[in-house]
Amino acid sequence: MTDTPPSVDLRTDEPHPARVYDFYLGGKDHFGADREFGQRILAICPQLRPLAQANRRFLARSVGLLARDYGIRQFLDLGTGLPTSPNLHEVAQSVAPDSRVVYVDNDPIVLTHARALLTSRPQGATDYIDSDVVDIDRIMRQAARTIDFSRPVAVSALALFHFLPDPQPADLMAHLRDRLAPGSFLSISHVLPELQDVAEAYQGTMGLGTLRGKDEITALFGDFVLLEPGLVEPNRWRPEMDPEERGHADEIANLGACAVARKPAE
Template sequence: MSDTPPSVNLRTDEPHPARVYDFYLGGKDHYRADREFGKRILTICPQLRPLALANRRFLARSVAVLAGEHGVRQFLDLGTGLPTSPNLHEVAQGIAPESRAVYVDNDPIVLTHARALLTSRPEGATAYIDSDVADIDRILDRAAGTLDFDRPVAVSALALFHFLPDPVPGDLLARLRERLAPGSFLTISHVLPALRDVAAAYQGAMGLGTLRGPEEIRALFGDFELLDPGIVDPFRWRPDQAPAEEEPGDDIAGLGAVAVGRKPAA
């Protein structure tokens, strides 16, 4: 299942969050405006590139832990962004081929790459939903064609909520948490107030950028119980799951935070 990609205007003359993030990751799906903006941001904060890489590695580690240690077989990825190997379903299906994943985004650039997100192992399934993440009820209704919400689902929202102003993240997550079955998981990554200059640059160029501290990030989980080690730098969340050569070092400490929470039994 996937929404049919409409004809879209990518506005390649303006920087776009997904394409700029792709630039940080060393990808190829960006344009001159994205590179120029990304380079300007890196002059403000050179650590943003290793932070983006650490965030992507955290995604792979968290999915591996949820699939391998907690037996999760259903995944819902909010604010997917551009495909970057390994994608979420590739990690999950590498552990459990029957895993099912639904990707959600409303960025035109991601729509053009949706097919790359839908290549599943025969035992599993993947789907893509074109939707604003704030429309969480529509997302859950459509995702129900692939996922069984009477069983645990792992929801990920990485590098997403700092692009949304209050009270949007809290409101949509309250509805989401209510719909999820006990034993479901929520994974969040978010930049911290130390990146205020970066946030100001994003606000000026794209009207985006909302910083939150650890207490505000914790509030997004509601009554979900955080897995150890709680809210930490992305490279400090279960680093045993990553090869030593991928450790980025302490130069990005305090710039971003990640956590994984579990819905308690009813």
Template sequence: MTEKPPSVDLRTGEPHPARVYDFYLGGKDHFGADREFGQRVLSICPPIRPLALANRRFLSRSVRVLAREYGIVQFLDLGTGLPTSPNLHEVAQGIAPESRVVYVDNDPIVLGHARALLTSSPEGATDYIDSDVVDIDRIIQQAARTLDFDRPVAVSALALLHFLPDPKPAGLLARLRDRLAPGSFLTISHVLPGLQKVADAYQGAMGLGTLRDRDEIITLFGDFELLDPGLVAPYRWHPDLDPAEQDGDALAELDDLGVCAVGRKPAS
């Protein structure tokens, strides 16, 4: 007889960052408290929804560029969040079926959706690690079951680091960068001080939200070399690859709200 997984208190009466983000994206994995909080945030800052959607499209474009132009077939996704198709492995394996992808999150709500993330192509592999992202040494140890860290790996931390207080992001990324092989990549998206009122709302409801300016975000890449076009709003990162990003004038309000970039570890 198959054992039932342990029950988890999803605390559906309280807003949850992953579910609220799912609400912004137009998903279905959220509850009344998440929608109520999300609507309050949208009343404070209506562009938060197009920013979330642009960030999700940036994920797909960045993975496509790394797979097609740089031959990357290994991906480590930190702070995965709720699955919203297309997921990272769907994009990567759609280009290179042999791609191997490891997702990391410690949220019981995300863990409950893990099976949706673990449908790999026959040629490739996916894995899921239940871990706090700050425990980077444990993550690398477990990810090594699926990924070869002697070869390039693309690490993504999207809409994640602004939930961690200083100095945690700098410390964990420094340890991570040291463990990656030359030719590896680090992809980051992060909100800017223009979202102070939104951060205040998150702090009040969930005790979360750490804003950083552009210079502080760039330092998170260490000595990694940023790919063109550098640190920009998500819709400005290779918009030519996505028809949804072609009308830049309509998205210009996002320029002071969030940024993204992809950095590459130089040769030794």
């Protein structure tokens, strides 16, 4: 890990967005305040739990595909959140043990958990950068100790941009896309405006930036070419790759969307 581990007050008496998301996923790194808040949100929108879980399975399928079928061995994960299993590096290194993964977040609670839970396979490498995701220059400078940006990299920004107000996501992506090598990939997932009630509930406690429609999410990929099936609900992104997705109830329709896109050759 980079930097010296800070001394952190985990504030277990207050809900924390990463721990609440861990609660949705069925993880173990949350406390009573997180469960209480999460249960209140699920009372408003019970579909949020299957949406979070489908988003996690999208991560596993997309990372597995990129490592297996496209030979990607470098991954940069923006806005990591708590490293609830399966973690990105676990998926990538299960396919290619020499995969190199860099996680990015600026939350001291997330950083503390990451230092304890993120363990790489000996053949590969796993690092964690304590940085605001909008500071791409700093991220790429520190990530360069683990990742060679002259070669293709898979960048993921999952369940992240709805926490950022405009124009931050568009500016961040435009700057990042220009600096990635041809053959690199972007993976994005984002909640949709149908979750306005949930956004309002979050704003009263933890904040939520901007809900965006599908056209706005697609625009974040710029001139990258979307892989099939394009921008869809996470349980509709190549469900044939995961037996758990087959026959999955369409209970999260129009609540979230995701896609993977590739930078074309110059």
